[in-house]
Amino acid sequence: MEADIAVIGGSGLYSLFDKHESLDAKNKYGSASGTISVAELEGKRVAFLPRHGNKHTIPPHKVPYRANIQALSELGVKMIIGTCAVGSLYSSYKPGDFVFFDQFANMTCGRDDTFFDEDEVVHVSMAYPYCDYMRRVAEESSNRMNLSYHNTSTLAVVNGPRFSTVAESKLLMDNGFHCINMTQYPEVALAREKQICYLGVGVITDYDAGLVGKIIPVSFDEVNRVFAENMVKLKGLIKEIVSGLNPEKRTCSCRNALDGAKVNV
Ligand SMILES: [Zn+2]
Numbered sequence: 001m002e003a004d005i006a007v008i009g010g011s012g013l014y015s016l017f018d019k020h021e022s023l024d025a026k027n028k029y030g031s032a033s034g035t036i037s038v039a040e041l042e043g044k045r046v047a048f049l050p051r052h053g054n055k056h057t058i059p060p061h062k063v064p065y066r067a068n069i070q071a072l073s074e075l076g077v078k079m080i081i082g083t084c085a086v087g088s089l090y091s092s093y094k095p096g097d098f099v100f101f102d103q104f105a106n107m108t109c110g111r112d113d114t115f116f117d118e119d120e121v122v123h124v125s126m127a128y129p130y131c132d133y134m135r136r137v138a139e140e141s142s143n144r145m146n147l148s149y150h151n152t153s154t155l156a157v158v159n160g161p162r163f164s165t166v167a168e169s170k171l172l173m174d175n176g177f178h179c180i181n182m183t184q185y186p187e188v189a190l191a192r193e194k195q196i197c198y199l200g201v202g203v204i205t206d207y208d209a210g211l212v213g214k215i216i217p218v219s220f221d222e223v224n225r226v227f228a229e230n231m232v233k234l235k236g237l238i239k240e241i242v243s244g245l246n247p248e249k250r251t252c253s254c255r256n257a258l259d260g261a262k263v264n265v
Contacts, residue, residue: 001038002076006077010227029070030067061110080197081241084183088204096226108186123261124261131199138151
């Protein structure tokens with residue numbers, strides 16, 4: 001089985017893939033979160049991996065991120081579209097809007113976040129973690145679909161699975177963060193270590209701990225409800241983005257991310 005592009009997201013996206021081949025991938029980092037489907041989408045070989053398992057049983061801090069990215073890399077994947085729900089920390093970033101991240105700050109702990117912890121020392125650049133080329137394609141796709149979106153977003157990635165306190169939410173707002181999520185790290189960083197382009201697509205579902213006193217703080221039921229409401233749009237956006245991507249002709253720097261990053265002895 002081979003694929004050029006992969007989509008990581010909720011199991012609700014399985015339905016994008018008719019007549020697919022499937023694989024329960026296992027590698028030196030363990031088993032992938034769930035069954036990987038590979039099918040043709042918009043004329044391209046696209047894999048789908050449910051981040052939280054086939055039946056959503058894996059919490060954010062226990063997702064086998066390394067096994068997942070290793071499995072996609074072994075399939076030959078060059079580009080990943082990582083979809084997720086995000087909370088907004090910024091009043092003009094509204095529930096139902098799409099967000100394409102350009103920066104993150106890692107606030108998780110205890111996650112295996114590198115492939116380079118054995119024989120070689122590698123310091124991969126993470127200054128610009130998201131693929132500019134893919135973000136541009138996402139922006140063009142959203143314009144064609146007339147979607148409400150934001151093409152810049154600084155994301156705080158927290159460990160979860162609990163939601164934020166009001167104090168934590170305020171701290172992030174005061175420091176200029178736009179959104180908050182529990183799964184982008186280390187997924188995007190590991191993709192970079194494999195020289196895979198990564199696009200983070202967030203669906204805003206809530207206002208975290210409530211824009212500090214102005215709105216009711218987030219609940220999981222509310223996240224689920226808003227995400228489900230936007231599922232049809234998300235599927236349409238993924239198809240449009242896949243249609244616009246050309247994995248064979250990528251000229252972005254992601255494909256050379258390890259150049260000059262290894263310590264030579
Ligand atoms: Zn790229």
